[in-house]
Amino acid sequence: MINIQDIRDTAKDMLAKGEVRAVIGYRRGSRGMPAEPAFITNPEQAEELVWDPTCFHNLSLYLVEDRKFLAHLNKTSDAPIAIIAKGCDARSIVVLLQEHYFKREDVYIIGVSCEGTGVVDERKLAPHLNGFQATKAVFDGDDFVFTTAEGEKRLPAREVMADRCLECRNPFPKENNVVFGEDRTGRELAEPFAALARFEAQGTGERWDFWSHHFDRCIRCFACRSVCPMCYCDECVVDSITFPVTPATTAEEKANRIRWIERSATRSENITYLMTRAMHLAGRCTDCGECERACPVNVPIRLLNNKMEREAREKFGFEPGASVGGPSLVASFLDSDPGDFIR
Amino acid sequence: MSDNIYLPQLARVASIKEEVAGERSIKTFRVEPVDGELFEHQCGQCAMLSIFGRGESMISIASSPLIREYKQFSIMRVGRVSSAFHELEVGDVVGIRGPYGNNFPIDDWRGKNLIFIGGGCGLAPIWPVITTAVAQRDNFKNITVFYGGRSPRDIMYRAELDKLRDAADVHLSVDKAEEGWDSYCGFVPANVMDKAPSPSNAIAITCGPPIMIKFVIQNLRQIGFTDEQIYTTIENKMKCGVGKCGRCNVGKDYVCVKGPVYSWAELKDLPEEY
Amino acid sequence: MEKILDKKQVDAWVAALTDWEVHAPVLEDGIWAYQPVSGAVRLNHPNTKQSPKGFAFPQREIFFSFEQIKGEPPKLTQIMPQAARHAVFGVRPCDGRGVPRMDKVFTDHVDDPYYNARRKNVAYVGLACNKPPSPNCFCLSVGGSPVSTDGLDVQLTDMGDRYFVKAVTETGKTMMAAASSLFAEPSAADKKQLKQIHADAVAHPQRKINDPDGAPAKLEASFDSPLWEEMARACIGCGICTFLCPTCHCFDINDEVQNKAPLKGQRVRTWDNCQFPDFTMHSSGHNPRENTAARLRQRVNHKFQYFHKNFGMHQCTGCGRCVSECPVGIDIVTVVNKVTENVG
Numbered sequence A: 001m002i003n004i005q006d007i008r009d010t011a012k013d014m015l016a017k018g019e020v021r022a023v024i025g026y027r028r029g030s031r032g033m034p035a036e037p038a039f040i041t042n043p044e045q046a047e048e049l050v051w052d053p054t055c056f057h058n059l060s061l062y063l064v065e066d067r068k069f070l071a072h073l074n075k076t077s078d079a080p081i082a083i084i085a086k087g088c089d090a091r092s093i094v095v096l097l098q099e100h101y102f103k104r105e106d107v108y109i110i111g112v113s114c115e116g117t118g119v120v121d122e123r124k125l126a127p128h129l130n131g132f133q134a135t136k137a138v139f140d141g142d143d144f145v146f147t148t149a150e151g152e153k154r155l156p157a158r159e160v161m162a163d164r165c166l167e168c169r170n171p172f173p174k175e176n177n178v179v180f181g182e183d184r185t186g187r188e189l190a191e192p193f194a195a196l197a198r199f200e201a202q203g204t205g206e207r208w209d210f211w212s213h214h215f216d217r218c219i220r221c222f223a224c225r226s227v228c229p230m231c232y233c234d235e236c237v238v239d240s241i242t243f244p245v246t247p248a249t250t251a252e253e254k255a256n257r258i259r260w261i262e263r264s265a266t267r268s269e270n271i272t273y274l275m276t277r278a279m280h281l282a283g284r285c286t287d288c289g290e291c292e293r294a295c296p297v298n299v300p301i302r303l304l305n306n307k308m309e310r311e312a313r314e315k316f317g318f319e320p321g322a323s324v325g326g327p328s329l330v331a332s333f334l335d336s337d338p339g340d341f342i343r
Numbered sequence B: 001m002s003d004n005i006y007l008p009q010l011a012r013v014a015s016i017k018e019e020v021a022g023e024r025s026i027k028t029f030r031v032e033p034v035d036g037e038l039f040e041h042q043c044g045q046c047a048m049l050s051i052f053g054r055g056e057s058m059i060s061i062a063s064s065p066l067i068r069e070y071k072q073f074s075i076m077r078v079g080r081v082s083s084a085f086h087e088l089e090v091g092d093v094v095g096i097r098g099p100y101g102n103n104f105p106i107d108d109w110r111g112k113n114l115i116f117i118g119g120g121c122g123l124a125p126i127w128p129v130i131t132t133a134v135a136q137r138d139n140f141k142n143i144t145v146f147y148g149g150r151s152p153r154d155i156m157y158r159a160e161l162d163k164l165r166d167a168a169d170v171h172l173s174v175d176k177a178e179e180g181w182d183s184y185c186g187f188v189p190a191n192v193m194d195k196a197p198s199p200s201n202a203i204a205i206t207c208g209p210p211i212m213i214k215f216v217i218q219n220l221r222q223i224g225f226t227d228e229q230i231y232t233t234i235e236n237k238m239k240c241g242v243g244k245c246g247r248c249n250v251g252k253d254y255v256c257v258k259g260p261v262y263s264w265a266e267l268k269d270l271p272e273e274y
Numbered sequence C: 001m002e003k004i005l006d007k008k009q010v011d012a013w014v015a016a017l018t019d020w021e022v023h024a025p026v027l028e029d030g031i032w033a034y035q036p037v038s039g040a041v042r043l044n045h046p047n048t049k050q051s052p053k054g055f056a057f058p059q060r061e062i063f064f065s066f067e068q069i070k071g072e073p074p075k076l077t078q079i080m081p082q083a084a085r086h087a088v089f090g091v092r093p094c095d096g097r098g099v100p101r102m103d104k105v106f107t108d109h110v111d112d113p114y115y116n117a118r119r120k121n122v123a124y125v126g127l128a129c130n131k132p133p134s135p136n137c138f139c140l141s142v143g144g145s146p147v148s149t150d151g152l153d154v155q156l157t158d159m160g161d162r163y164f165v166k167a168v169t170e171t172g173k174t175m176m177a178a179a180s181s182l183f184a185e186p187s188a189a190d191k192k193q194l195k196q197i198h199a200d201a202v203a204h205p206q207r208k209i210n211d212p213d214g215a216p217a218k219l220e221a222s223f224d225s226p227l228w229e230e231m232a233r234a235c236i237g238c239g240i241c242t243f244l245c246p247t248c249h250c251f252d253i254n255d256e257v258q259n260k261a262p263l264k265g266q267r268v269r270t271w272d273n274c275q276f277p278d279f280t281m282h283s284s285g286h287n288p289r290e291n292t293a294a295r296l297r298q299r300v301n302h303k304f305q306y307f308h309k310n311f312g313m314h315q316c317t318g319c320g321r322c323v324s325e326c327p328v329g330i331d332i333v334t335v336v337n338k339v340t341e342n343v344g
Helices: A004-016 A044-046 A058-072 A087-098 A121-131 A194-200 A202-219 A251-255 A267-280 A290-294 A299-315 B081-086 B121-135 B158-164 B190-194 B211-224 C007-016 C093-107 C113-119 C170-178 C188-203 C215-221 C227-232 C242-246 C292-311 C321-325 C333-341
Strands: A023-028 A036-041 A081-085 A107-112 A138-141 A143-148 A151-156 A178-179 B009-020 B028-033 B046-051 B055-060 B071-076 B095-100 B113-119 B141-151 B171-176 B202-207 B232-233 B261-263 C002-006 C021-028 C031-036 C060-068 C075-078 C088-091 C122-128 C154-158 C163-169 C251-259 C264-272
Touching: A004 A044, A004 A107, A004 A178, A036 A044, A036 C060, A058 A081, A107 C292, A121 A151, A138 C292, A143 C242, A178 A251, A178 C154, A194 A299, A202 B232, A251 B081, A267 A299, A290 A299, A299 B202, B028 B081, B028 C088, B046 B071, B046 B081, B046 B171, B046 C242, B055 B071, B055 B081, B055 C251, B071 B081, B071 B121, B081 C113, B095 C188, B113 B121, B113 B190, B121 B202, B121 B211, B121 C007, B141 B190, B158 B171, B171 B190, B190 B211, B202 B211, B211 B232, C002 C007, C007 C163, C060 C163, C088 C093, C093 C113, C093 C292, C154 C170, C154 C188, C154 C264, C163 C188, C188 C215, C215 C292, C215 C333, C227 C333, C242 C321, C292 C333
Parallel strands: A023 A081, A081 A107, A107 A178, B113 B141, B113 B202, B141 B171, B202 B232, C021 C088, C088 C122, C122 C154
Antiparallel strands: A023 A036, A138 A143, A143 A151, B009 B028, B009 B095, B028 B071, B046 B055, B046 B095, B232 B261, C002 C163, C021 C031, C060 C075, C060 C264, C154 C163, C251 C264
């Protein structure tokens, strides 16, 4: 069991000594159960840090934001930034390091093991609570304990855990500067890619109907892209709402800003957006599941990413975010790579 | 005009004049209605111009309301729609809807000294006021025009400014000294400071890059202009022109409706989000 | 007009509304969404994921089509919505109160012909909230109430196996008259029960904005507060808060080209979002609201200061969607409370 006080003390100590600029972690949110991202810059604030089953956010997103912010100010980092990272989050950081988004010494990774469990899926939890809302969630062995107006409710974690946690094979953050919790790698709670296998067992027509239905439902709020640490491009290929115009940007560049899709949230545009995003995550997505969690209309985005992940695994034996020194999928070539798909 | 506020009227490009060449080129377009008449406008108002297939852009009307046959727009090539404008040829047809926004209260300024201060393409939005004042010369006392560009090649309305000297004091400037340039060298706010126009019975009207406007206003106040004597016109990104799309919202105002013309007395109370 | 309707008769009432296309909340893909229904209306939803604003202000609206053969003037064809009459069942009071706020935006200064064409064909059949459907409800803090009829044509109140049905507008009366035999006169006991249910609903605890009346002035005074940056730190700049909001109305207008030569396309309005980075960016690259702090401040101020100054009411109706659905916990109730708490 992780004692949160140990993490707080570590954070407090590093901040007090000036070893890190800030600690990105989790604190109590103001709207009931879910934790929220916290940016701790002074030692006293470290007491606000929490670790519970609602720490679902992949905070490595904020390492990307931090670097963009520094770049905007034309500043370089004077001290590393510390971050609390679960197994999946740490793998995201590894991908960012492989892609040289920032340097290893710029980040201090406070690893937290998901031990026997993972994080809760609020959508799975709701039916268990008799219409009540949970205000608090804590780990207790292989259970989660929720507090509602009715009292405490103990549930086996696997019943309300996020699918990606059930299928997670690496709940222990291997890349870390310090790590809390027990390594329980190898605890497989569910067969990986099970949902994908079920989906693929269907015929083409059924699969097209399924995705047409979901592509039609996307409202293009871009939460999936905004919440994804891998979607860091200044200019996304599908549109340019984040296109950085500077005084040096020419009229041609501005006039020809990429616009492969229209703003209309219609099927053709949504397909282009969601499929392109999935392709660009091949070998990079570490299945943190944030895109699917953030989606307000429950588009099963993870299923797309899973497909790419499994392709990478089966065709190239590739595991995204496995090690900093390791190759990246699309930027490396091995003689043993399959070539039978090229005709 | 149709009662559909979003449906543009068709207008034909009657003439195109290149004012400034190069990367930040400016061209002046005269447009005439394809059918019937174009809307009437007031000094300082804007119109939404369309190139079908490329989109719409809000542009200040640079011609005097006294001219009814055509409307004139000076457009700097900066982005998607303005670049498309720069590819137009005489005879091409564009869309136009408007007029949008409030106007300079020129009728309230009768009997006053008018001081215009423009920079870069910021001369265009105040040009209708200048030309209207000149056309009604007897209604006003002294008319003074300060205008500057980065270099002599960035001075727009060159010939018109020369002609203006009959009716007004014209003080041109360029940012940096250059051979063959015998007027003022330095930024527009400095030129204003150098000539120090009297605030007595005067109204100052300024438009240009945001940073220029800021220092012009600072300097005018130093010379003794009150907030009520200083007018400017601001731009914000706009899509609808009728106070609904939210793009140009600054504080409680939609610039496309309550603006673009503000006295400094009004503008200083708004958040600095323009 | 006040009547009693047995819940078993709701489907018959819906079936009698032959002049209307009836929509009601349906649970599909794990979310409640308004869907066309033919009978079987079960109003057991909390609140829908998306507000009903799309009935009058759809996410995509075609303004006109254009066609042009090179060398000839373009041909424009105005496309007005030919929408059926929509009766929207199960609208919560917060979303009902969103309707007059949208009406103000789209009819103030000049009329928006597309909005008006749709709006006149929508009727809202509301459902009072006997208890708050979301833990993040705060309608009472913004001048609303769980039993408000503002913006509705008919108000239903759940009384166990029956609804107390109140016509709010003439349209509402017409809708009830379409099946008058289904409705019974309420007894004195029914009216007493309604009164009690409504009193209990209003007494139910909700989340609270501490000083909603003082918010406009206090927010104005807090424009330069460092809290904006602190509270926007986690913001990822997505469109959830504004797209789900019952009163957010910002939009974009673009030309969608189907064919380049000869040119053929449509000018289209789509929802837009003040939290997107390029929303206010000028072509020059100058951006008046260039970071998440400025953009969060804009969203909050628009709801609680600017709109209030223009129309004398908060633009927020307290539905709590932006709070519940934000993936990173940005909470407008907390934001308003924190920013305004130490201001005179």
